[in-house]
Amino acid sequence: MQRLLAGGLTLSLGLAGCAQQPPALPTNPIDLAATCGVVAAASEREAAGAKGDLSADAQARILHYAMLYASTGDTFDPDKINIVSKRMPVLFDGTIKGKWQTLRTSCATAFPAAQIKQPVLPAKxxxxxxxxxxxxxxxxxxxxxxxxxxxxxxxxxxxxxxxxxxxxxxxxxxxxxxxxxxxxxxxxxxxxxxxxxxxxxxxxxxxxxxxxx
Structure with missing residues (x-):
């Protein structure tokens, strides 16, 4: 499995806001999941501070976007995790250099499951x-x-x-x-x-x- 992206955020967050045009999420499903994974990683790094490893829970929340793409159908496709993970570094700079914070709401709409903090387990x-x-x-x-x-x-x-x-x-x-x-x-x-x-x-x-x- 590809390593998660969060460790590369320390220096890059200072570039946020340089771009003038408000960013938009890509329509390609792979790039959509990867971009929202980058936004999640940036948000976790912003909340945690510039130094040190992110928590295990933070890493899991970042990975969740790739997992959701891998769960698009009725079953889980592990290969799709690696596909999204490989796209995240490619999209990283272009996402973080813009006003990436404005993408949080769009990502929440695109991946509502990533916002659920009180899940309910199946009754069976x-x-x-x-x-x-x-x-x-x-x-x-x-x-x-x-x-x-x-x-x-x-x-x-x-x-x-x-x-x-x-x-x-x-x-x-x-x-x-x-x-x-x-x-x-x-x-x-x-x-x-x-x-x-x-x-x-x-x-x-x-x-x-x-x-x-």
Whole structure:
């Protein structure tokens, strides 16, 4: 998985506002997700200050835009994550040099799920557990790819995933879901559904409240 973009924002935010023409979001779906990812990264850096790594939650909120593009249909397409991630550095300078703050509202309209801070888990236990499990595992892997500074957060996700695994096994069996292609596809479907519930850290918080030890 491509590294997230947030680390490159420290020096570039000082250029905001140089462009005279108000920026507009691209219509291409890939560039739309990538541009809003850049705007999210700039917003997180602005809020956090110029120095240091962004929090794991901030990184997840930035990644959410690529995840939403990857969840456009009924299932999750991992290849689309890399497509958006590769476009973000390409679009970075052109976005940040303009009045990027004005794009926040447009991005909120284009990706309403990215604004949801109090998500509601599915009522059906098998769906709720699977969505919590696959999202936790996805974020664990994504943060592990960001290097040692995110190791503690990745390990915390891993610990929660293990808790879910123990609780989920009998539920999966009762639903007739066993290891194999059917369960693999179900996981991808549920990851797309979990992505659409709201901001990933908020979804994980809801999962921990419901299924945490």
């Amino acid at each position: 236990p098998v769906d709720a557990m699977l969505q919590c499990y696959v999202l936790t595992d996805f974020l664990r892997k994504a943060l592990a790819d960001q290097g040692a500074n995110y190791g503690a957060a990745a390990n915390a996700y891993g610990a929660f995933k293990d808790q879910l695994d123990t609780k989920m096994t009998p539920v999966l069996r009762a639903a007739g879901l066993h290891n194999g292609d059917t369960l693999k596809q179900k996981r991808m479907d549920e990851l797309a559904a979990a992505t659409k519930l709201g901001q990933p850290p908020a979804v994980i918080d809801a999962c921990e409240k419901k299924y945490g030890a």
